[in-house]
Amino acid sequence: MREPTAAQRVFGLMAEFNRPERLIEAVRRTRQAGFERVDAHSPFPIEGLAEELGFHDQRVPWFTLLGGIVGAGLGYWMQVYTNHAFPIDIGNRPLVAPPAFMLITFELLVLGAVLFSIVSMLGFNHLPRLNHPLFDVDSFRLASTDKFFLVVLSNDPRFDLRQTRAFLHSLDPVRVDQIGQTEEPE
């Protein structure tokens, strides 16, 4: 999801909830109200919450599969190639011996799949990231402990500072905060 650029003075509005059920309900209502650029933050994964936000990204599983294929392919090819590049004839046994090659092929399949999976997960999540406008809001500290946050980004087509704030208040949150853009270091 594209985030507001630094040209926009406000990053978004954030509503705080103290129970996960309330966050799920709030996300549902925000989506029903037509907001698209919405994000939710919780201290632990909540089943189905991302789907409520319109998330249906299957790229990580596909990349994992791709990594497995690349790893296994490279692994097998490496063994075939090196056995031809430096042939060792042992009692006229076949140079290319699939049963003996399977273990390394499998290990590299695993390695490729896991590396692709984790690197693509971080990549699509735009992590690692040293700072983020959300970290400037004091109450966001508790997003990793026991508070639940709903964020409407300012680049949402329906975003209007006053009206959106009023809408978020109608969801009955603990509080609503405005998120500014992170200031560049001088």
Add this chain to the structure above:
Amino acid sequence: MSDIAPSARDFRTVTDEIVDISLDYPDRRAWWMCFIPALLLLLSFLVSVTVLFWYGVGVWGNNIPMGWALAISNYIFFLGIGHAGTLISALLLLLVQHWRNSLNRFAEAMTLFAVICGALYPLVHLGRPWLFYWMAPYPNTMTVWPQFKSPLTWDFFAVLTYLIVSILFWYIGIVPDLASARDRATRRRYQVFFGLFALGWRGSARHWARWRQSYRLTAAIAVPLVVSVHSEISMLLAAGPIAGWNSTVFPPYFVAGAAFSGFAVVSMIAVVLRHALGLRNLVTSRHLDLLAKLTLLCGMMTAYGYWAETFDTLYGNDPQELETMRDRLVGVYAWSYWGAVFLNFVPLQLLWWHRVRVNPALLFLIGLSCVIGMWMERYMLLVTTLYRDWLVSSWQRYHPSIWDWSLFAGMLGVFFTLFLLFVRFLPVISAFEIKEAMFEEKQERKETGRA
């Protein structure tokens, strides 16, 4: 299974109990009392390795035919311990066993450090360890490649993959808890340390969704990986034409034995940590009960391996195999065979009783007995097989030297130093997964209530 859920009242107390340990360690005196001996053992490692590299492998008791000796039996021992961590973490995640959440973090850390210790052994055993990179296939001016049909090369790939996958799996599992440590840290150096390693994690629902996809897939791949790695280690022995090793029972026998010794170590660590860090309402007696059951299960599978091995030999009726079996049962190293049988399987039988399983002190002692027993088993497997090989003229007894033992003590130092640093500075239990399980169990109760 609500009794598995920690008795903590709300999400915040879970984070308080776990994450605050890293930020403000409760009992520093006790920690130092453990850490100083660990550092002394680490010193023994450094001295032993220096002596070894200076004078060569001759300082050990190794000879021909006992070329592998203590270095390789310890290598198998350490790697075997490691496998339980991955199994607890990955297999139980896939089976949606919520109780795993109190154990997976430190079990995985144990895996990581045991694999490091294990992987160091073949390296120092090389004789010319500075040429270790010859094991990797890289284009070189000699135009030679590793022998890809050899179990020794399979081993290099298996252990390397296992090490990398264990590190990554453990790390992406700890990132959300590092983020909560970052958010609670008040001292600058903790903020910077956790800030860097938390990778900017902020718990976005989209991030969680991708994280889950990746974490579950990695877990699903890690389970067959564990089986493949230890099967492969058994091939180091079983793929050669050596009487006493050349058996098809080896791969499953090794995997079961590895999981057995590992679960025993996890039980011991669980008993010590819950006591030392006051985590009794997160690691409950129900957890000890389940760990004990897993240990018992894997122990009985290992016992079956012993039986199958003996049956195989008797049924095969090969004179060399029978001779090796005789060496094991009544030869000069019979102590290692009977020691393994006794320590592995006799105290273990106490775990059939629930009262023993939930008694921390007894569980710890039984775990210790299994670990020593499994160590003897590896020693027995190598020594009783090799000291009388095919060539009668080369038969020789084997005695580990003082440097063999000091390196083993040192390797324990490597393990304890790393583990104590982990306990001191990182969240030892997965706080966010416990919170997730609390929430999901609440939802389930609500739904069944409605139905």
